[in-house]
Amino acid sequence: MFEGEVIALREQAFVNGEWITASDDSVQSVLNPATGAYLGSVPQLSVRQVDGCIRAAETAFYQWREVPVRERCRLLTAWYELIMAERERLARILTLEQGKPFAEALGEITYAASYIQWFSQPTLLDTGATLPYGETPLSMLVLSEPVGVCAAITPWNFPAAMITRKVAPALAAGCTMIVKPAPDTPFTALALAELAQQAGIPVGVLNVITGDAQVIGQRLTSSPTVRKLSFTGSTAVGSTLMANCAPTLKRLSLELGGNAPFIVCDDADIDAAVEGAIAAKFRNAGQTCVCANAIYVDDSIYDVFAARLVARVQQLKLGRGDEADVVIGPLINRAAVHKVERLLADAVSKGARVLCGGQRWREDANWFVPTVIANANFEMACVKEEIFGPVAPLVRFTDETYLLQQLRQQHAGLAAYVYSQDLKQIQRFARDLEVGMVGFNTGLISDAAVPFGGVKASGMGREGGRQGIEEYLETKYIKLSN
Ligand code: ADP
Numbered sequence: 001m002f003e004g005e006v007i008a009l010r011e012q013a014f015v016n017g018e019w020i021t022a023s024d025d026s027v028q029s030v031l032n033p034a035t036g037a038y039l040g041s042v043p044q045l046s047v048r049q050v051d052g053c054i055r056a057a058e059t060a061f062y063q064w065r066e067v068p069v070r071e072r073c074r075l076l077t078a079w080y081e082l083i084m085a086e087r088e089r090l091a092r093i094l095t096l097e098q099g100k101p102f103a104e105a106l107g108e109i110t111y112a113a114s115y116i117q118w119f120s121q122p123t124l125l126d127t128g129a130t131l132p133y134g135e136t137p138l139s140m141l142v143l144s145e146p147v148g149v150c151a152a153i154t155p156w157n158f159p160a161a162m163i164t165r166k167v168a169p170a171l172a173a174g175c176t177m178i179v180k181p182a183p184d185t186p187f188t189a190l191a192l193a194e195l196a197q198q199a200g201i202p203v204g205v206l207n208v209i210t211g212d213a214q215v216i217g218q219r220l221t222s223s224p225t226v227r228k229l230s231f232t233g234s235t236a237v238g239s240t241l242m243a244n245c246a247p248t249l250k251r252l253s254l255e256l257g258g259n260a261p262f263i264v265c266d267d268a269d270i271d272a273a274v275e276g277a278i279a280a281k282f283r284n285a286g287q288t289c290v291c292a293n294a295i296y297v298d299d300s301i302y303d304v305f306a307a308r309l310v311a312r313v314q315q316l317k318l319g320r321g322d323e324a325d326v327v328i329g330p331l332i333n334r335a336a337v338h339k340v341e342r343l344l345a346d347a348v349s350k351g352a353r354v355l356c357g358g359q360r361w362r363e364d365a366n367w368f369v370p371t372v373i374a375n376a377n378f379e380m381a382c383v384k385e386e387i388f389g390p391v392a393p394l395v396r397f398t399d400e401t402y403l404l405q406q407l408r409q410q411h412a413g414l415a416a417y418v419y420s421q422d423l424k425q426i427q428r429f430a431r432d433l434e435v436g437m438v439g440f441n442t443g444l445i446s447d448a449a450v451p452f453g454g455v456k457a458s459g460m461g462r463e464g465g466r467q468g469i470e471e472y473l474e475t476k477y478i479k480l481s482n
Pocket of ligand 1: 153154155156180181182183213214216217218232233234235237238240241
């Protein structure tokens with residue numbers, strides 16, 4: 001589909017309005033996960049360059065917070081419009097470096113842009129108050145102020161959306177931002193920064209830095225100038241970053257790993273549940289933090305559901321994201337393939353049965369055939385851990401209370417999905433599932449207008465909705481006395 005096209009990639013970092021290379025010219029390579037081919041490289045910035053970026057973001061902050069809210073929102077709207085105008089080009093870059101099918105990449109760019117559109121509403125900043133408790137009128141005021149310089153560390157599975165859902169509220173609130181994208185997918189981030197520059201977002205307000213994750217992470221977390229870190233990624237790295245932010249007492253938003261149960265109750269519309277499971281499980285080849293992990297099916301409909309799911313999964317077309325009609329792309333790297341193989345081997349050794357898939361598709365690059373396994377249970381690693389791949393373990397259940405008790409033992413608490421027609425049952429699940437988000441009779445829940453986030457080991461803070469901007473605001477109380 002992209003054959004013969006030259007897709008320009010920005011091979012520089014963006015700091016204080018300038019496109020820079022590393023001071024010692026060192027670089028990091030980026031590969032196409034579908035072919036293993038070299039795509040390009042980005043600079044490996046030095047500690048001094050990272051520190052320089054933090055200083056630039058600080059200088060820019062004291063100017064940016066003075067820019068009237070409506071003007072900040074106008075600049076965000078201009079950025080949104082440029083992204084929408086260039087969505088095809090951005091989606092091509094995204095598919096090349098991340099692997100997801102082009103249609104999904106286009107969907108992600110639109111979704112990413114929708115966060116900028118959402119947070120460019122000035123009314124989201126109408127958050128102050130005049131309290132009625134003072135002895136004189138207007139003597140107790142509450143203001144919202146921007147937190148200050150913020151940092152974002154983002155993952156490879158949504159190279160555009162994970163950035164805009166942090167940057168847009170930060171900038172609307174009057175904060176400046178330093179983004180460190182995942183090393184696998186920096187080019188989408190850099191292309192977004194290019195458009196922010198074109199939109200007229202002032203120098204130093206948005207910066208994108210590349211290089212060694214640990215070095216950059218250490219500088220960002222230890223700097224007292226950086227007042228907030230927003231991280232999306234694994235629970236292990238999130239908890240390390242949280243510890244590293246403790247000495248400087250930063251504000252934190254952490255969107256970490258999930259393990260979303262997908263529950264199909266006895267009265268569910270089975271065809272709708274199968275479609276929901278396909279969407280929730282196999283989107284991005286299973287590599288989203290809200291992907292359904294294991295699928296729990298009521299005993300009375302288990303066999304019918306399993307047969308229909310397998311038939312549907314066998315229709316999913318694998319291939320490079322730039323090929324027509326492909327719905328399942330490659331996994332991000334070889335390590336991801338090995339993880340899926342380890343989880344499958346563990347499940348089979350404990351009595352699971354492969355109903356379809358179960359092996360690599362081709363030996364080159366990082367392909368795994370969409371897989372369904374039966375007879376899964378809570379002892380298996382694929383049920384306890386986040387799979388992050390195209391494997392659907394089916395767990396049979398007979399007792400809702402027991403199921404909920406087992407699910408409560410899980411550390412993660414991001415999303416859950418339930419298919420049921422019974423209002424009382426829906427109310428029980430809505431209350432009892434220990435997660436941040438629940439979808440009933442749907443496999444897709446995300447939207448810029450709603451609060452996205454988790455509980456327990458899935459992290460803290462919310463992105464999107466009204467809540468998303470509060471993460472970038474600090475409350476100040478003013479007492480006026482005469
Ligand atoms: P995933 O398993 O999805 O790759 P990670 O948590 O490893 O998730 O990575 C998410 C982001 O965190 C990436 O941008 C990665 O470079 C970054 N990262 C990984 N380790 C560290 C670290 N020690 N310090 C700072 N950032 C890190």
